[in-house]
Amino acid sequence: MTMATPETVRALALGASRLLAGTDEGSPRSYRHHRDVHGDLSTMDKRALVDALAAVGMRGRGGAAFPVAEKLSSTAAGRGTEVVVNLSEGEPASHKDRVLALTAPHLVIDGALVVAGALRTSRVSIGVRDAAAERSLRLALGERRDARAVRLLPAPDAFVAGEARAVLRSLEGQPAVPPGRRVLPSVAGVRGRPTFISNAETFAHIGLLGAHGVAWYGEIGGVSERGTTLLTLIGDVPDVGVVEVPLGTPLVDIVGPGSGPVLVGGYHGTWLGSVDGLQLDRSELHRRGVHLGAGVIARLPEDACALSEVAGVMRWLADESAGQCGPCFFGLPALAGDLADLSAGRLPVAGFEGLQRRLAVIPGRGACTHPDGAVMFARSALAALQPEVAEHLAHGGCGRAHVGVLPLDTTSEVSR
Amino acid sequence: MTTPLRHPRLHVDWTRCDGHGLCARLLAERVMLDEWGFPIVAGELDDAELVAAARLAARSCPALALRVETGAQG
Numbered sequence: 347m348t349m350a351t352p353e354t355v356r357a358l359a360l361g362a363s364r365l366l367a368g369t370d371e372g373s374p375r376s377y378r379h380h381r382d383v384h385g386d387l388s389t390m391d392k393r394a395l396v397d398a399l400a401a402v403g404m405r406g407r408g409g410a411a412f413p414v415a416e417k418l419s420s421t422a423a424g425r426g427t428e429v430v431v432n433l434s435e436g437e438p439a440s441h442k443d444r445v446l447a448l449t450a451p452h453l454v455i456d457g458a459l460v461v462a463g464a465l466r467t468s469r470v471s472i473g474v475r476d477a478a479a480e481r482s483l484r485l486a487l488g489e490r491r492d493a494r495a496v497r498l499l500p501a502p503d504a505f506v507a508g509e510a511r512a513v514l515r516s517l518e519g520q521p522a523v524p525p526g527r528r529v530l531p532s533v534a535g536v537r538g539r540p541t542f543i544s545n546a547e548t549f550a551h552i553g554l555l556g557a558h559g560v561a562w563y564g565e566i567g568g569v570s571e572r573g574t575t576l577l578t579l580i581g582d583v584p585d586v587g588v589v590e591v592p593l594g595t596p597l598v599d600i601v602g603p604g605s606g607p608v609l610v611g612g613y614h615g616t617w618l619g620s621v622d623g624l625q626l627d628r629s630e631l632h633r634r635g636v637h638l639g640a641g642v643i644a645r646l647p648e649d650a651c652a653l654s655e656v657a658g659v660m661r662w663l664a665d666e667s668a669g670q671c672g673p674c675f676f677g678l679p680a681l682a683g684d685l686a687d688l689s690a691g692r693l694p695v696a697g698f699e700g701l702q703r704r705l706a707v708i709p710g711r712g713a714c715t716h717p718d719g720a721v722m723f724a725r726s727a728l729a730a731l732q733p734e735v736a737e738h739l740a741h742g743g744c745g746r747a748h749v750g751v752l753p754l755d756t757t758s759e760v761s762r
Numbered sequence: 763m764t765t766p767l768r769h770p771r772l773h774v775d776w777t778r779c780d781g782h783g784l785c786a787r788l789l790a791e792r793v794m795l796d797e798w799g800f801p802i803v804a805g806e807l808d809d810a811e812l813v814a815a816a817r818l819a820a821r822s823c824p825a826l827a828l829r830v831e832t833g834a835q836g
Contacts, residue, residue, distance in 0.1 A: 525777070671776035672800035707796050713776045 357445045357588040360600070362566055362574050365550050366590050369449040377489040380452040384557040387456050392423050395464040399552070401560045403571035407442075408432060408510065408545030409614065409640040411628050414552070421532040422540040423465040430536065430543040431458050431472040432513050433479060434501035437612050438662075438753050439642045442576035443546045445588040447479035450550060451486035455493050457549030460556035461542055471536075472546075473501035473513045509714050510543045511535075512668075523668040524714035545640075547576055568594030568627040575626065580644035581751045582606050597621035601645050607652050607730055609752070612642030613659050614719025617730035637722065646751055652734055654748040656727045657682070657689040662754045663720040674717040677708040681724055688735070691742025698739060767833030769806040772816045778827035785828060788819040 359366045368375060368383030375383075390398065399415035406412045421427060431454060435443040446454060454472075462470050470493075474480045480498060487493045501513055501522070509524050514535050516522035535541025551573060555563050564572040574592050579585055582604040591600060598621050601608055608618045616636045618624075624631065628638055646652050664678035684701040687693035693701070705725050709718040728735055737744040772785075772792065781799035792812060793801045807813045813830065820828035 523777075672779060672781050672798055673776070673796065676798040676800075677796075704797075707802055711774070711776060711800065711802070 357449060357576075357590065358585050359590045360585065361595065362592045363590060364554055364574050365446065365450055365453060365547075365576065375452075377452055377486070380450075384453070384456070384554070387460065387553070387556050389463040390460065390556065392418065392464040392466075395460065395552075398555055398560050402555065402563050402567070402573060404548070404551060404555070404573070405571055405628055406544050407547035407551070407575065407641070409437075409612075410510075411632075411638070414544065414548060417532060417544065418461065418464065418542060420530070421465060421542045423467070424540070425467060425469075426539045427465045427467040427469065428536045428539050428541040428543075429458055429462045429465065429467060429470045430514065430517065430531075430541060431470070431546050431549050432501075432510060432543055433472055433474040433476075433483075433546040434513055435475065435546075435640075436509075437640050437642060438755060439580060439612050439644065440578045440640045442578050442588050442641055444476050444479050446547055446550055446576065447474065447476070448482050451483050452490075453550040453553040454483070454546050455486060455490065455496065456553030456556060457551065458496065458553075459492060460552050461549070465542060468495045470495060471497045471499055471517060473499050473517060475501045509716075512714075514541060514543060523670055566592045566594075568592075568625065568630075570627055570629040575641060577626075577641040577643055580642065580753070582645045582647040583643075591626060593626050595626045597624040597626060597643075600626065601643060604645050604648070606646035606648045606650065609642075609644040609646075611637045611639030613663060613723055613752075614715070615639045615642065615723060615726075617656075617723070617726040619730045635726075639719075644752060647749060649746055650749040650751055651689070651744055651746040652727070652731050653685070653689040653738055653744070655750075655752050656724065656731070657685040658748075658750070658754060659752055660685045660720065660724060663716070663723070667716065668714070671712040671717070673708050673711040674720075677704060678717060678720055680704055681708070681720070685724065688738055691738050693739065695739065767831065769808045770813050770816070771806060771831045771833075772803050772819070773829045773831045774801060774803065775827045775829065778825045779823075780825045780827070782824050784822050784824070785819040788822060789815045792816070793819075 357366055396415050396419045404414040433443050458470050484498055487496055499517055512522045512524050517536055531541040531543050567573045571593050574590050577589050577591055579589055584602040601621055608621050610616050631638055660682040664682040667674045667678055669675050681704055705721050709721045734744050783795055783799055785801050786793045786795045792805050793803050796802055807816050816830050820830055
């Protein structure tokens, strides 16, 4: 389903407006207004910034949730070091980075400059895919004297192309697929140089930290990580679209009182029958086997056939394989076929057992975590949707229609 | 990260592996093939004979997709 991109972009603050402070109905403010809202940016040396990031427990917002202090600490400072902002946002259901670029581009730039200052480098690049986001960033960069050297580079349009190392390869003019050898970018990234690459929203939070300091940043948030985070909410929820939420907020306050199944973490995420007792805290969610990913949370309406949604996404995930690795290239289409059969009520019991076996052997056998994420999505669906799975196996269906709540087209926009 | 491994490990470069299957023949105790012919490596190389077989598999792989890792490079 393709929907026209709305002219203005709206994001909502649920309980705390930090990233969204001073923004209004999606139009970006001038650099002067941005400095009025956030004050001057202070530079920090690497040690001070690492300590500040550790103090607030900041984790990356791109999906892997790596501790940012550790990433910075392990990146060598120096003139050759590269800072890369990943704004490729390959997940079709996620719009947070685009919204950030359109409403608060200066925060993203602030964060990149803070990191570059700490690493004593002037090599800063922003990899961006969306045309409107690129325009917004270009205008914002043009307003600033301190960002003359920041390069805006096009990032390719594909799910795995948004993976950090794939983005780095595309910046070097190589195919935007994850490399076969697992070398951390902090050790050798762009052209073999130490590279600090992180999601655009992560940089925006670093910008907040640089402008307001640790004490302010730590005033709200969760137990293991302070501050707020951006989520993209979809389906039967009170507030559809991008929202800013304090970490630690109970999930039921975010997804509302609906009774349909909930998907936390987008298409490499985890299906849940209920979110009771869960909070927006990555460590706690991780302990319970739930992965927030890039912050996409969807609740299906009660009248939707959940398995048909799952089958649709699995087909999309299979098509997004980079095609480099056998277990993914062959395994994901096989899983997609199994789930389509299950959804259509034509999967025999032996086929269901075969599906379980495939889910067991595919993870961990690829150059990136795409197959692992896809399996997590499928496995958690089968667990959370057991009653519906049983109906499809026994009776060929559940009586509910395919609604198409989960978007599969990267050009579609959730409009409010 | 440079954490030494307890035992050497057979590492697959999945972007090179083409499912030729020699590794499963040369190291049958540790490698089996999935339904599409790609290796499933299970277990460690916890004796000298297994390490030797793994090294032979790595040398023999037509796609140069295998490497015996000792943990010197995480």
